[in-house]
Amino acid sequence: MTIWEKLQAVDRRILYLILAVCVSAGLFITIEIPTDPDPSSRDLYQAIMDIPEGKTVIIQSDWTNSTRGESMGHFENLLRLLMSRNLKFVFYSAADPIAPQVARTTLARIIKERKDEGLYEYQIGEDYIDLGYFANAEATNLNMGIDLRNAWSGKRTKKAGAGEISIWESPVLKDVRKIEDAGMMIVVTASASIDVAVQRLNKKVSIGAMVTGVVGPTVLPFYQAKQVNGVAVGLKGVYDLEYCMANGVNLKDEDGNIKVLNKGGKEYPKITEGKTLARGSKYYGTLHIALILLILAVVLGNVGMAMSRKKPGAKRS
Amino acid sequence: MLQFLAQATPPETNFWQQAPGTTGLILGVVGAFIIGMLLFFGLSTIPTQFRRYIIVGFTFLAGLVFVLQYLWPRPINADFEKELPRNAVEGFGAWLGVAIDPVAKTANILAAFLLGLGIFSLMRVHINKIRRRAQDWGFSLILIVSSVIMAIFGFWDWNMRQFNDPEALLTSQENWKFANYVNDALFDGMYQQMDAAMFSMIAFFILSAAYRAFRIRSVEATVMMASALILMLNLMGALTFMWSGWINGLVESTGNQFLTNFDLTVVAGWLRANMQIPAIRAIEFGVGLGALAMGLRLWLGLEKGGVSS
Numbered sequence: 001m002t003i004w005e006k007l008q009a010v011d012r013r014i015l016y017l018i019l020a021v022c023v024s025a026g027l028f029i030t031i032e033i034p035t036d037p038d039p040s041s042r043d044l045y046q047a048i049m050d051i052p053e054g055k056t057v058i059i060q061s062d063w064t065n066s067t068r069g070e071s072m073g074h075f076e077n078l079l080r081l082l083m084s085r086n087l088k089f090v091f092y093s094a095a096d097p098i099a100p101q102v103a104r105t106t107l108a109r110i111i112k113e114r115k116d117e118g119l120y121e122y123q124i125g126e127d128y129i130d131l132g133y134f135a136n137a138e139a140t141n142l143n144m145g146i147d148l149r150n151a152w153s154g155k156r157t158k159k160a161g162a163g164e165i166s167i168w169e170s171p172v173l174k175d176v177r178k179i180e181d182a183g184m185m186i187v188v189t190a191s192a193s194i195d196v197a198v199q200r201l202n203k204k205v206s207i208g209a210m211v212t213g214v215v216g217p218t219v220l221p222f223y224q225a226k227q228v229n230g231v232a233v234g235l236k237g238v239y240d241l242e243y244c245m246a247n248g249v250n251l252k253d254e255d256g257n258i259k260v261l262n263k264g265g266k267e268y269p270k271i272t273e274g275k276t277l278a279r280g281s282k283y284y285g286t287l288h289i290a291l292i293l294l295i296l297a298v299v300l301g302n303v304g305m306a307m308s309r310k311k312p313g314a315k316r317s
Numbered sequence: 318m319l320q321f322l323a324q325a326t327p328p329e330t331n332f333w334q335q336a337p338g339t340t341g342l343i344l345g346v347v348g349a350f351i352i353g354m355l356l357f358f359g360l361s362t363i364p365t366q367f368r369r370y371i372i373v374g375f376t377f378l379a380g381l382v383f384v385l386q387y388l389w390p391r392p393i394n395a396d397f398e399k400e401l402p403r404n405a406v407e408g409f410g411a412w413l414g415v416a417i418d419p420v421a422k423t424a425n426i427l428a429a430f431l432l433g434l435g436i437f438s439l440m441r442v443h444i445n446k447i448r449r450r451a452q453d454w455g456f457s458l459i460l461i462v463s464s465v466i467m468a469i470f471g472f473w474d475w476n477m478r479q480f481n482d483p484e485a486l487l488t489s490q491e492n493w494k495f496a497n498y499v500n501d502a503l504f505d506g507m508y509q510q511m512d513a514a515m516f517s518m519i520a521f522f523i524l525s526a527a528y529r530a531f532r533i534r535s536v537e538a539t540v541m542m543a544s545a546l547i548l549m550l551n552l553m554g555a556l557t558f559m560w561s562g563w564i565n566g567l568v569e570s571t572g573n574q575f576l577t578n579f580d581l582t583v584v585a586g587w588l589r590a591n592m593q594i595p596a597i598r599a600i601e602f603g604v605g606l607g608a609l610a611m612g613l614r615l616w617l618g619l620e621k622g623g624v625s626s
Contacts (some may be wrong), residue, residue: 010528012525012529015521015524015525015528016521016524016525019520019521019524023520033554033555033558034554034555034558035554035555035557035558036554036557036558036561036582038582038586039586064509064512065509065510065512065513066512066513066515066516067516068509068513069513069517097432101504102509105501105505108488108489108490111488111489112489112490123485124485124488125485134425135425135426135428135429135431135432136421136424136425136427136428138424139420139421139422139424139425139428140421140425142383142417142421143417143418143421143422146386146414146417146418147414147417147418150418151418151421153418154335154336154337156337158482158483158484158485158488159485160484160485161484163483163484164483217593217594217597218597218601220589220593220594220597221594221597221598221601224590224594234552235552236552236554239554243554284554287552287553288553288554288555288556290520291549291550291552291553292553293524294523294524294527294549295546295549295550297524297527297528298527298528298531298542298546300528301527301528301529301531301532302531302532302533305532
């Protein structure tokens with residue numbers, strides 16, 4: 001039995017072990033890997049930075065922990081970005097009943113992280129509103145586009161010092177009468193719920209998307225058609241956004257170098273408060289290792305097959 | 318006066334929606350429940366051959382609201398919150414605009430009922446399995462016990478946050494009590510971690526499949542592998558950064574701008590924009606047409622099988 005034939009017959013548990021060891025090792029390295037952010041991620045950063053001060057952002061959070069490797073990083077980045085800009089936001093879910101609780105847990109962690117850093121602590125009712133779960137994304141998005149006040153009527157929020165109040169009395173939504181009044185709508189999703197949001201709302205509000213690598217390709221046609229103003233796709237998208245947050249766009253560093261270049265575009269500042277390089281930075285090295293392993297597996301598998309065929313008398317499949 | 322009216326907050330309550338905690342809301346819920354139950358039992362007594370007509374009629378009416386709302390002519394700048402319709406056509410359009418809200422909310426409520434139906438069905442199947450001591454009934458028992466414990470602490474936590482925490486102190490972990498900690502440990506500490514672990518197993522199968530099954534046996538497979546390789550390499554920031562630096566150096570030294578086309582990000586971008594996106598768009602068009610045809614068949618009651626058979 002030649003080495004190539006042995007390679008063809010390798011026990012799959014050995015492959016699993018190699019993957020587990022390599023991927024776990026990558027998690028211990030948190031470094032700023034230089035990158036060239038995708039234009040779609042860069043556009044998302046620019047769109048969020050372009051939201052006028054005082055505007056409220058609508059977040060549709062449709063992810064759970066099954067995709068937390070990507071979606072949690074997206075959601076955390078979004079919260080850090082909005083909080084660093086003092087933008088108020090509303091969040092809800094329209095795809096999975098578990099999603100609101102997952103979003104709440106992540107939000108609580110980011111608020112605590114900022115509190116520990118001595119930064120402003122976002123308050124429910126004052127800076128953000130939690131609308132919970134809407135069971136039907138199609139009907140909800142359609143209704144939001146026709147009449148936001150009706151779509152969210154009867155919803156209430158807690159507010160420190162005021163007890164429970166109507167969401168429309170809260171500072172978060174006081175200037176919002178219809179969806180066009182929102183600064184932006186950002187959908188963090190691991191499903192096709194972004195399709196519904198784009199189909200129903202893209203003419204009324206600027207939409208941004210933070211999606212998983214699997215969903216990404218289906219959103220790119222919307223981005224190319226400018227129905228979505230920016231898309232962060234998968235783990236690369238998480239790191240791209242962190243990289244933009246840490247380095248700005250078209251912004252010269254101390255050495256006069258521009259780390260994120262957008263030829264012909266204007267300059268966007270970097271984020272100066274709170275964490276910038278976080279979960280994406282932590283996982284990005286692992287992504288490199290996993291991709292190298294995957295490429296090696298395909299190459300070795302094919303070379304092994306070709307070499308086995310060359311052996312005299314070998315069967316050609 | 319007009320300016321004042323334009324800024325006035327629209328009334329939050331009407332026939333379709335009442336303020337929380339009011340007598341009107343409680344009466345509405347009780348009334349709707351009684352009517353719903355009467356309808357439920359009434360419909361159950363209808364002979365089977367007539368049920369199809371009821372379901373098809375209800376489906377048609379529900380769909381008609383959305384279809385008309387989309388297709389009904391409407392003046393571009395019409396704002397029926399502030400203006401009165403000028404004729405019957407505009408009047409019907411304005412009425413449709415108002416009707417969408419209760420219809421959409423009904424759709425949300427029906428979708429929520431599906432969750433309840435799912436839980437009921439799951440419980441029934443597993444309770445029967447335990448009662449019959451069927452194979453692996455122990456797993457069914459674990460499922461039911463886990464569900465009940467999760468529900469108890471979930472409702473306990475919800476009850477504390479909803480009714481006993483007017484200042485929203487429980488949004489901060491420092492103020493949590495026993496039920497909040499247990500609920501968090503069950504939901505975030507166990508359930509969510511197991512969910513993530515289940516999905517992470519896909520990575521092992523992908524690697525195994527890449528090694529054993531992804532074979533270059535045809536031109537199509539070769540093209541697919543080459544494209545996948547470029548897109549995968551493009552996901553590696555360290556590589557794209559080094560490649561860009563190398564290409565930029567070459568462009569500077571040779572003065573040949575054409576070389577920028579060989580930047581990995583540019584090649585991957587070209588593949589995405591000219592190969593991947595058009596292909597996906599074509600697939601989406603096909604799916605859209607299929608969905609339209611299926612939607613029309615369901616709406617018009619032409620689909621055989623299911624509830625309408």
